[in-house]
Structures are given as structure tokens and as C-alpha cells.
Amino acid sequence: MQGRRILLVIGGGIAAYKSLDLIRRLRDRGASVRCILTAGAQHFITPLAASALSGQRTHTDLFDREDEADIGHIKLARDADVIVVAPATANLMSKMATGGADDLASTVLLATTLPILVAPAMNVRMWQHPATRRNLATLRADGVHVAGPNDGAMAEAEFGPGRMAEPTEIADAVERVLAAAADRHESGARGGVLSGLRVLVTSGPTHEPIDPVRYIANRSSGRQGHAIAAAAAAAGAEVTLVSGPVSLPDPPGVRTIHVESAREMLAAVEAALPADIAIFAAAVADWRSATEAGQKLKKDGNAPPPLQLALNPDILATIAHRAEGRPPLVVGFAAETENVVEHARQKLARKGCDLIVANDVSPGTGVMGGERNSVQLVTSANVETWPTMTKEQVAGKLVARLGEIAKGRGRA
Numbered sequence: 001m002q003g004r005r006i007l008l009v010i011g012g013g014i015a016a017y018k019s020l021d022l023i024r025r026l027r028d029r030g031a032s033v034r035c036i037l038t039a040g041a042q043h044f045i046t047p048l049a050a051s052a053l054s055g056q057r058t059h060t061d062l063f064d065r066e067d068e069a070d071i072g073h074i075k076l077a078r079d080a081d082v083i084v085v086a087p088a089t090a091n092l093m094s095k096m097a098t099g100g101a102d103d104l105a106s107t108v109l110l111a112t113t114l115p116i117l118v119a120p121a122m123n124v125r126m127w128q129h130p131a132t133r134r135n136l137a138t139l140r141a142d143g144v145h146v147a148g149p150n151d152g153a154m155a156e157a158e159f160g161p162g163r164m165a166e167p168t169e170i171a172d173a174v175e176r177v178l179a180a181a182a183d184r185h186e187s188g189a190r191g192g193v194l195s196g197l198r199v200l201v202t203s204g205p206t207h208e209p210i211d212p213v214r215y216i217a218n219r220s221s222g223r224q225g226h227a228i229a230a231a232a233a234a235a236g237a238e239v240t241l242v243s244g245p246v247s248l249p250d251p252p253g254v255r256t257i258h259v260e261s262a263r264e265m266l267a268a269v270e271a272a273l274p275a276d277i278a279i280f281a282a283a284v285a286d287w288r289s290a291t292e293a294g295q296k297l298k299k300d301g302n303a304p305p306p307l308q309l310a311l312n313p314d315i316l317a318t319i320a321h322r323a324e325g326r327p328p329l330v331v332g333f334a335a336e337t338e339n340v341v342e343h344a345r346q347k348l349a350r351k352g353c354d355l356i357v358a359n360d361v362s363p364g365t366g367v368m369g370g371e372r373n374s375v376q377l378v379t380s381a382n383v384e385t386w387p388t389m390t391k392e393q394v395a396g397k398l399v400a401r402l403g404e405i406a407k408g409r410g411r412a
Helices: 016-028 047-054 072-078 090-098 104-111 124-128 130-141 167-190 223-234 262-272 315-320 340-351 391-408
Strands: 005-010 032-037 082-088 116-120 150-153 159-163 198-203 238-243 255-258 277-280 287-289 309-311 329-336 355-360 375-378 383-385
Touching: 005 016, 005 104, 016 032, 016 047, 016 082, 016 167, 032 047, 032 104, 072 104, 082 090, 082 104, 082 167, 090 104, 090 116, 090 130, 116 167, 124 130, 124 159, 130 255, 167 223, 198 223, 198 262, 223 238, 223 277, 223 391, 238 262, 262 315, 277 315, 277 391, 315 329, 315 340, 329 340, 329 391, 340 355, 340 375, 375 391
Parallel strands: 005 032, 005 082, 082 116, 198 238, 198 277, 238 255, 277 329, 329 355
Antiparallel strands: 150 159, 287 309, 355 375, 375 383
């Protein structure tokens, strides 16, 4: 982070006091920090405190006569390497999601093309409110990075998600965002293997609700799909990741869309098209409950209620068989427990994709949910067996191979 310039937007919440520590943590790592305080933030901390810790003037007013003589809000929006919003209050997130620009902070955030990292902080009920969830989904879809929030005690004597991430956690997230931006710049400068291509990746499991409490799922962690998305972005691609429920952070530099069910994932995938390469690494549930109970199913001492299943949409086959708008290169995954290559070949023909990445997910392999993977690349012409590697290494090698295929086809 040495020599990097960070614009820190401090929102109006009690967690603003942590932002003073964040300034110190960022400067300890070699960054320079310039601050914007919203009107709300100034009820909790002072511009003088922020300036004393940052060593630079703190900005507060959109209509500052001195700053706006040379359109200061535009300069602030450009004169940094990354913008960090901490705490990102519900109000600030709403403005960002809807394009509001009624003060200096929101105007700068609307005018910038820089990477943005938000650290949400609010009451647990505000965090869980559908409006906040919609705003968060919009920000993530717009490419905004998110750190936290954590579970913990609230100022209102409540407990739950909504507590701002700790300053060291936010500083670590800033490091990741800056590193991803540097990787993209370097890949573009040297013509990364996927430079200029649009890549769509699915990852993680899906959750198919039975009732408001229970659901059908699998053990997928999303680690392999997320690693592929990150590797594709590092290779210069414009990447959209459609992720099921996982505990992993969004890959930096990747537009991430969060979904729950298979039907939601298919809708998100179709909305994300067109793409040059589509990689379907998600472990999508084959079936869902035919009906979702409106209330929790209760034990009544009798036999359990029958669970009738309905077939989920086949996302890979749906996209691979599109008459119009089919990505030129469609890659599927086959998680098998026996006859891996044989089943992968059958899936390749049945689904209509160009390549299958097959792996053995038998319990003894530790692949499902683990950190390592052993894969075989199956095409209509041959089978290529790779040694056991970390999932990040598999992702890098797969992206390199897809770059070769795209180049051999004269790009996509």
C-alpha cells in the first residue's frame, strides 16, 4: 500500500469513531489518506480529529467557496487510487444505489470511476430490511466491493449483523482491492490472455426452500468458482460472477450478483448475457421442493409429511442450447463420485457445452468444500488429466487454457 492514495468517506454513525483508527492503520501501511466527513459524521467526530490523524485537510462541504473554485468535488473523485466508505450507513448506501448527489460525499461517489469499498454499519434491523438488501445487491452489481459487516453488540443494546468491520479488516480489504486493480492494469498493459473478453462465471451451491427455515442444499463452498472469477479478472477479462450462498468475500474487480435458488441463478445468468466465455462452476441443486410451505413445518407425532420434488432448470444446458446469444465458449463442471470421465463425456454430449471440467467429489477426496482439487478436462476429442493442485492453481491453469482456446478460434 506504500504510496497509494486513499479517499476515506466517513458516514454519520457511531462507528465513525473507528474510522479514526482506520486512518492510522492505513497510514501505517504507507498510504496517504484524505477524508470527507458527511454532516452526520460531524456529530460523532470532528474534521479537526480527522485532519490531525491524516495530516491533510478534511473536506465537508459541497459548496465550499475555495474548493469549488476549481470544481473540487471532481478533483476529489479522481485524485486517489481507491475510495473507502466507512462507516457506510444505510442512508449513504441508499444514495449510492440510487444515484443521489445532495452533498459532497454522495456527489464524489457518483462522479468517480475509481474502485469503491464500503464497510456497512447500521442497526441489525436496518441491515436486514429488504430495502437495504436491494441497495446492497445493486452496489455489488455495480462493482462496489464490500467489507463486513460483522456480528456483534450494537449501540442500541442489540446483537447481530450490522457492526462495522474492524479497521484492520477494512485495511486488509483495501489491500485486496488495490492489488486486484493493479493486476487488471498490468494484464491490460501486457494484453492478458482474456483481455477484452466478457466472462460469466457461476459459483457456489443453491438453496431450495422447503419452508421458511429448511432448505435443500449441498456441500459446495464456492471456492473453485470464485477462484476462477478472480483469475479471469486478473487475466484482463470483464467478469460477472453469479454466486449462490457462500461465506467467501466477493473477488475484487469482479461484478458479483448474489442469488439463492436455481431459478434465481438462471435469471441472473440470462440477464448477464452476452458473454464471450461462460463457465458454469456452481453446484446447482437438481431438484427443489414442489411446494414451499409458508410456515415452518411442525412435528405432530405422526409420520413426517411427504416431500414432493420438482426438477430445477438446467442452467448449463439452457445456455449451451440457446439459438441466439449463446456464448462462443461454454464450460461446464461435472462433480462425480464414480466413473468420472465416462459421466463427464455423457454430460458433455447431453448439455451441449464445449468443455467439461470433471472432478471426483467422493467423500474421501476432500474436494467438496476443501482447498485442493484434481480435475480432468474433457472435450469431444480428448481427456486431459491435471495433477492435484490448489483451487486457485486450477483456476489459473483453466483460465490460461481458455485463453488459448479463444485465441485459436480467433478470439470470441
